[in-house]
Amino acid sequence: MAENGFRNLLWFMGVVEDRRDPRKMGRLRIRCFDIHPDSKEDVPTETLPWAIPVIGSYDFNYKPPIEGSWVFGFFLDGDDAQHPMVLGVMPGMPTTFHNSTQGFNGKSDINPKPDDAYNPDVNRLARGEEPGETHLAVQHVTLEDIEPKPPYNAQYPYNKVQETESGHVFEMDDSPASERINIRHRKGTYLEVGPTGTQTNKIVGDGVTIIERNGKVLIKGASDVTIRGTSNIKVESDCNLTVDGTMTTNVHGDYRLNVGGGIYMNSGDIFSQKSSSIKQEAYLDSYNLFARQHIVSQSEVGNIHIYANTGFISAYANTDVRIENGGNTYFNTTGKYNIKSADNIAIDGTKIDLNTSGAVEVDPGYTVYVRGTLTDFVSPSGKAQHSKDTIRTGLGKPIDRKFPFETVYDEETYSSIIDPPDTGHSDVDEGA
Amino acid sequence: MAENTFDIGFGGISNATLSHYHKKNAPPFNIANYITELSFSESIDSPALMGQMKLLDSSGLIDNFPIIGEEIFNLTYVDFFGNEISQEFLIYSVSDAVPGEQQNFMYYTLNFVSAHHFLDVSRKVQKSYQNLTVKEIIQLIFDEYLVDETRFPNSNNEIEIEDTAGIQTIVIPSLRPIEAINFLSRRSFSDVNKSSNYHFYQTREKFKMKTHEQMIKDGRPKAIEYTYNPALLASEISDRDDGMNNLLKLEIPNRLNTIREIASGAMITDVVEIDILNKQMIHNPYTYKDTFQDYTHNEKSVRFPHTNKFRQDFFEADGMSKSHLVFVDSERPNQRYIDIIAPRTSNLYYHSEFTLSVEIYGRNDLFVGDVIKLGIFEFEESSSKQPELNKSFSGYWLVNSIDHTIEIDKTYKCKLKLSKDLAHGDNSGVSTIAELTSEFEG
Numbered sequence: 109m110a111e112n113g114f115r116n117l118l119w120f121m122g123v124v125e126d127r128r129d130p131r132k133m134g135r136l137r138i139r140c141f142d143i144h145p146d147s148k149e150d151v152p153t154e155t156l157p158w159a160i161p162v163i164g165s166y167d168f169n170y171k172p173p174i175e176g177s178w179v180f181g182f183f184l185d186g187d188d189a190q191h192p193m194v195l196g197v198m199p200g201m202p203t204t205f206h207n208s209t210q211g212f213n214g215k216s217d218i219n220p221k222p223d224d225a226y227n228p229d230v231n232r233l234a235r236g237e238e239p240g241e242t243h244l245a246v247q248h249v250t251l252e253d254i255e256p257k258p259p260y261n262a263q264y265p266y267n268k269v270q271e272t273e274s275g276h277v278f279e280m281d282d283s284p285a286s287e288r289i290n291i292r293h294r295k296g297t298y299l300e301v302g303p304t305g306t307q308t309n310k311i312v313g314d315g316v317t318i319i320e321r322n323g324k325v326l327i328k329g330a331s332d333v334t335i336r337g338t339s340n341i342k343v344e345s346d347c348n349l350t351v352d353g354t355m356t357t358n359v360h361g362d363y364r365l366n367v368g369g370g371i372y373m374n375s376g377d378i379f380s381q382k383s384s385s386i387k388q389e390a391y392l393d394s395y396n397l398f399a400r401q402h403i404v405s406q407s408e409v410g411n412i413h414i415y416a417n418t419g420f421i422s423a424y425a426n427t428d429v430r431i432e433n434g435g436n437t438y439f440n441t442t443g444k445y446n447i448k449s450a451d452n453i454a455i456d457g458t459k460i461d462l463n464t465s466g467a468v469e470v471d472p473g474y475t476v477y478v479r480g481t482l483t484d485f486v487s488p489s490g491k492a493q494h495s496k497d498t499i500r501t502g503l504g505k506p507i508d509r510k511f512p513f514e515t516v517y518d519e520e521t522y523s524s525i526i527d528p529p530d531t532g533h534s535d536v537d538e539g540a
Numbered sequence: 541m542a543e544n545t546f547d548i549g550f551g552g553i554s555n556a557t558l559s560h561y562h563k564k565n566a567p568p569f570n571i572a573n574y575i576t577e578l579s580f581s582e583s584i585d586s587p588a589l590m591g592q593m594k595l596l597d598s599s600g601l602i603d604n605f606p607i608i609g610e611e612i613f614n615l616t617y618v619d620f621f622g623n624e625i626s627q628e629f630l631i632y633s634v635s636d637a638v639p640g641e642q643q644n645f646m647y648y649t650l651n652f653v654s655a656h657h658f659l660d661v662s663r664k665v666q667k668s669y670q671n672l673t674v675k676e677i678i679q680l681i682f683d684e685y686l687v688d689e690t691r692f693p694n695s696n697n698e699i700e701i702e703d704t705a706g707i708q709t710i711v712i713p714s715l716r717p718i719e720a721i722n723f724l725s726r727r728s729f730s731d732v733n734k735s736s737n738y739h740f741y742q743t744r745e746k747f748k749m750k751t752h753e754q755m756i757k758d759g760r761p762k763a764i765e766y767t768y769n770p771a772l773l774a775s776e777i778s779d780r781d782d783g784m785n786n787l788l789k790l791e792i793p794n795r796l797n798t799i800r801e802i803a804s805g806a807m808i809t810d811v812v813e814i815d816i817l818n819k820q821m822i823h824n825p826y827t828y829k830d831t832f833q834d835y836t837h838n839e840k841s842v843r844f845p846h847t848n849k850f851r852q853d854f855f856e857a858d859g860m861s862k863s864h865l866v867f868v869d870s871e872r873p874n875q876r877y878i879d880i881i882a883p884r885t886s887n888l889y890y891h892s893e894f895t896l897s898v899e900i901y902g903r904n905d906l907f908v909g910d911v912i913k914l915g916i917f918e919f920e921e922s923s924s925k926q927p928e929l930n931k932s933f934s935g936y937w938l939v940n941s942i943d944h945t946i947e948i949d950k951t952y953k954c955k956l957k958l959s960k961d962l963a964h965g966d967n968s969g970v971s972t973i974a975e976l977t978s979e980f981e982g
Contacts, residue, residue: 113865133817143714145666151711155668157869160816184867188723189713191867 116186118143121198123212124179125153127172134161134172136194138179139211143189146211153211159192173197174273176206176213177229199229233279234269236262243277243292250296254334255310259302261286547620548783549901551952553578554624555616556593558605558631568614569605571595576948578615580629580652582908583941583957584739584755587718587747588657591629591944594636598645607634613652614694619952620784623904625744628694630658654742655692657718659685665720668711674704674728678721678740678749685717686747698746702738702754705731706874725749726884729876733757734834735887736880743907750909752891752938752961753836759911760936766900767915788953789899790916792933796893798854801845805862806889807855811878815868825860826882828890832962835887838911838936842962845890890961896937902944902952910939912958932963 122140129135135158144151159181163170173179181194202225206213228235232242239245239260247258266282275294281287285303292298296312357363365371373379388395397403405412414421423429431437439445447453462468470476556575557568580591601607609632616626629652637648663685669677678701687697706729712720718740725738733753740749750758768787801807811824829844829851846855864885866877896914906912916933937958946952 131817135817140713143666144711145714150666151668155670155709155711157711158871183713187713187715190710190872191869 114184118183118186118189119180120182120189120192121178121180124173124175124177125156125211125213127175129158129172134163134168134170135159136161136172136179138181138192138194140189140192141212144211148209148211151211157190157192159194162193162195164196171270171272176202201226201228230264231269231271233260233262233271233277234267235264236267236283237264243275243294243296246296247298250312252310254332256302256306256308259286259288259300259306260290262288547950549951549953550620551617551902551946552950553615553617553946555614555626557614558607559612559614560605561610561612561630564612568612569601571601574601576647577945578617578947579943579945581941581943582741582743584741584752584908584938585940587721587740587742588660589627589629589654589742589744590652590657592635592649592651594647594649596645596647598640602634602637602646602648607631607650609633612655612692613650617904617946617952619902619904621903621905625904626694627696627744628655628692629653630655632658655688655695656686656742656747659688659692660716660718663717664714665712665717666714668709670709671707672709673707674724675701675749677708677710678724681712681717681720681724682747685720696746700746700748700750702730702750703732704728704738706876708874709872721749727875727880729874729880730754733836734831734879735836735883737884737887737891739909741908743909744904745907748909752887755909755938756836756838756911756936759909759938763911763913763936764903764906765913765915766898768898768917784901784903787898787900787914789897789955791897792895793897794893794895796845798846801889801893802854802861804885804889805860805864805882806886806893807846807851808860808862809882809885810860810863811881812863812865813868813877814865815870818868818870820868824878824882826878826886827856828886831883832886835883835961837962838938838960839962839964841964843964845893845962887961891938891940891959894932894960894963895940896933896956896958896960898956898958900954900956902946902954906939906942906954908939908942911936912939912956913937914958935960935964 120138120140120143122138122144124136125139126137127135137153137156138159139151139153139156144156159179161170161172162181178198178200179194180196180198181192183189184191184193205225232238233244239262244258244260251257260281261283262279262281263283263286266284268280268282270278272294277290277292279288279290279292281290287303289301290298291300293312297310299307299309301307553572553575555570556572556578557570559568560566574595574597576594576596578591578593580589582589595601605611611631613629613631614626615629616624618624631650631652633651635649635651637646639646665681665685669680672680679699682699687695689695689697708727710724710727712723715723721740725740728738728749729736730738730751730753733751735751735753737752738749739752739755741747764785766785766787767782768790770787770790806828808825808827811826813820813822813824815822832842832844862885864877864881866875866881868877869875898914900906913936914934916930917927918930920927937960939956940959941957943955944952945954
């Protein structure tokens with residue numbers, strides 16, 4: 109009880125024996141020197157009054173001192189000593205192993221740890237002593253290829269360390285020339301900013317990043333991303349990829365590009381495709397090729413086939429149409445075969461063999477010249493001089509194919525039809 | 541009625557011996573003939589009997605015995621009525637030593653105290669008590685810390701504790717046993733006696749922890765009656781018992797003190813409960829006017845101390861001059877600060893505002909915490925009519941303390957400090973009269 113304010117506070121010093129406040133408000137049970145006895149039989153920990161913390165940092169989410177911590181405070185009700193308040197902790201160096209059966213000992217198995225005897229309460233990381241006893245040893249062992257070595261080089265008293273009882277660490281290190289920020293989970297996940305501003309973010313478990321609104325990433329230098337498992341990228345809206353330089357995509361397996369809409373590929377220079385085999389199919393509509401200049405189709409060792417399964421094949425050129433080949437040329441049609449020219453028609457050959465089951469009609473509008481010896485001849489009156497089988501022998505047998513038929517691809521490797529342009533960049537595979 | 545031949549005011553030492561603490565089986569040394577005067581006191585505010593005796597030592601007792609401050613002093617004394625009381629004390633200091641003119645003797649004073657006090661100052665209570673009433677806790681502390689029949693087999697270890705309400709869990713914070721009991725008595729609540737004005741004290745008979753209300757209830761039925769006639773000489777008294785019941789002296793140290801009353805918060809106060817965890821501050825105003833009829837007073841009819849106008853102008857108009865901050869711990873029920881603090885403050889004050897100091901011939905049947913009844917006539921010029929009793933000074937008085945003095949001439953006197961919370965009143969005065977009938981006659 110106090111009258112007209114607090115005039116008779118009773119100051120105390122004591123040891124935290126319990127911080128498991130059932131109301132979860134940061135209260136502590138403290139055994140106070142010269143107020144409470146050593147004996148836990150006379151005063152069990154659970155009968156000690158709860159001390160309310162006075163939080164000088166004005167942060168209600170303060171970290172209650174762990175069992176075994178030495179603290180300082182006062183009793184609001186003076187000598188009655190039933191309403192303690194605790195002001196803060198006092199660092200020290202335990203010189204005895206704790207015995208939780210006795211008062212003034214923490215019952216936690218965390219602090220003081222048996223091996224913490226003769227070690228100050230100030231964290232090793234803050235002291236810069238025996239860092240190998242800390243998580244740094246593990247961090248060195250589990251170092252990845254691209255992971256920089258821990259930049260820890262703390263000097264007392266510059267490193268401000270908060271380490272929780274399970275091993276989470278938060279460091280704000282102002283050690284000269286070794287300034288760092290380190291946030292580390294007990295499992296090894298950490299985020300560390302080194303003295304040069306280099307930041308390492310290592311996640312030993314799964315990693316999830318969620319940005320509820322827009323996100324931006326700017327990397328001013330080069331960037332390497334290595335994904336050792338399957339990577340899935342899903343863009344639920346448009347995706348724009350802009351590459352100011354050359355973009356090289358190396359796929360060691362298949363490359364499957366599935367597009368629900370159209371594919372529009374525009375190139376300011378050559379568009380080159382190279383593959384062991386190329387198959388393109390317009391399964392619903394036309395397949396169009398357009399070139400400002402030439403269109404060249406070349407088959408080095410195989411054939412070139414053009415089929416119109418249900419339609420016709422037309423070829424149109426403003427100037428000449430040339431069909432040249434080193435072997436024979438066959439035109440085979442089930443319908444009529446018409447050759448029409450607005451100019452002369454010239455047929456050159458060592459022999460011209462006209463073979464028909466019907467008549468051969470020559471209906472010139474002008475004179476018919478026959479140069480050379482005319483041996484066999486059928487007169488307009490229909491009188492035959494030779495059998496027709498003898499005449500057809502020179503043409504050979506007709507082609508035995510009918511549309512549609514399956515295309516047979518040649519599996520043999522053949523060389524490029526067009527040499528790739530010189531980009532000035534070495535091939536990635538070669539560089540690797 | 542005493543059937544003895546003692547002179548009025550007789551009282552004497554029957555036995556007074558010193559024993560070495562470390563040689564309890566050795567025959568005690570009789571010092572009765574050394575004692576020129578012996579006095580000791582008891583009080584409802586003191587948990588120990590303390591006294592002193594003046595010795596005329598012509599045999600070098602102090603050095604030869606020697607007296608080193610650990611002697612057991614056994615005292616037996618008898619009063620006019622032949623009642624004898626034996627008690628055990630411990631010598632704890634020697635003071636006021638004055639050598640005789642011829643250096644053939646020495647005067648000095650031996651100070652003594654009840655043995656429990658030695659146990660008290662040498663022990664400390666650091667212990668928690670769970671789910672017990674305060675009465676039970678006090679009994680446990682008393683038995684464990686203030687009773688040591690091995691070291692002090694002749695001590696009177698009886699204690700009488702008034703019931704307390706409510707189960708409590710409490711840690712005694714390193715207090716001496718008597719401090720611990722006083723600490724607990726301040727936290728005691730009585731369902732019966734609403735003042736909760738508990739006192740822990742030691743009489744020549746036993747220890748007690750009682751409210752002043754209970755003292756009054758217990759004391760009024762057996763109150764010894766005294767009259768005051770200073771002009772009457774003992775030799776003129778025909779009835780020896782009447783002589784024993786005549787006040788030898790009467791003084792009035794305190795009659796009233798309004799300034800002190802206002803400042804004390806006895807009339808009006810505020811108990812402010814602070815609940816830190818629940819972030820609550822609750823004012824609990826208290827006025828004596830509203831509650832004084834709930835308490836047991838010395839008198840059946842009492843006069844409220846002030847008129848309504850004065851009370852309103854000086855106790856209430858400018859707010860409360862006194863407040864008490866208490867801290868609520870919701871996890872420790874039955875603290876009942878509101879029920880204890882304000883009533884206790886009021887009752888403590890009003891039992892100190894009106895006090896008398898009287899001197900009587902010593903008697904062994906009167907103890908602190910008892911009640912005596914005074915019959916004191918009006919302090920007026922004598923007139924022809926029969927003198928009337930003064931209503932303020934007459935009536936029932938609580939014995940707060942007794943200083944016993946036994947002198948070498950075999951006279952035994954007691955100085956009593958008496959208190960009365962509210963004066964007997966009637967309707968002729970300026971203030972309110974309250975008729976209190978409940979339990980008045982015990």
